[in-house]
Amino acid sequence: MNYLIASDIFGLTPAFTQFTEGFDTKVTVIDPYDNELQPIDSEEYNYNKFIQKCGHDKYTDKLQKCFAHLQAPTTCIAFSAGASAAWRAQLLTGNTHLKKLIGFYPSQIRNYLALDANVPCEFIFPKHEVHFNVDEVIAILNNKSAVKCNKTNYLHGFMNEHSVNFNEQAYNYFSHYLKVAL
Numbered sequence: 001m002n003y004l005i006a007s008d009i010f011g012l013t014p015a016f017t018q019f020t021e022g023f024d025t026k027v028t029v030i031d032p033y034d035n036e037l038q039p040i041d042s043e044e045y046n047y048n049k050f051i052q053k054c055g056h057d058k059y060t061d062k063l064q065k066c067f068a069h070l071q072a073p074t075t076c077i078a079f080s081a082g083a084s085a086a087w088r089a090q091l092l093t094g095n096t097h098l099k100k101l102i103g104f105y106p107s108q109i110r111n112y113l114a115l116d117a118n119v120p121c122e123f124i125f126p127k128h129e130v131h132f133n134v135d136e137v138i139a140i141l142n143n144k145s146a147v148k149c150n151k152t153n154y155l156h157g158f159m160n161e162h163s164v165n166f167n168e169q170a171y172n173y174f175s176h177y178l179k180v181a182l
Helices: 014-020 043-053 055-068 081-092 107-111 134-142 168-181
Strands: 002-006 027-030 074-079 098-104 121-125 147-151
Touching (some): 002 055, 002 081, 014 027, 027 055, 055 074, 055 081, 081 098, 081 107, 081 121, 121 134, 134 147
Parallel strands (some): 002 074, 074 098, 098 121, 121 147
């Protein structure tokens, strides 16, 4: 199984690169900034840069193009804006090589709850989001075929070392989960 890993708004950072190098198989990385290493700044700065340089629709298009060109069985692991974009993009692909989507804290998914899953999707939510009720979104998604949601005790960004909500225990647990469960 190959992996396509989609970053959050921070894009390609040393910590993200280290995470992607921890897999024992072929990994393709996609990020909003065309694989350019990004300087680390505040989440507000990085979000504004993401909106200005890429945005949610363009990121969805990038992922859809990646999905369309898959040539081997692939699982997509995606974070935040990447997870929301992957949710939208998986519906647009007919490529049977996309086997699964695992998305961490996909906050923009709240705007795309009418979509369905073309592949098995697993979403890992934080315990709380500022802009929406996590439990309500999980309830809607869990009623969809091929969608499974988990709510953690951590906050949005717990897998990103550069996030104020990074949690080393959660990072270690889910990194292990991804390498063992897949």
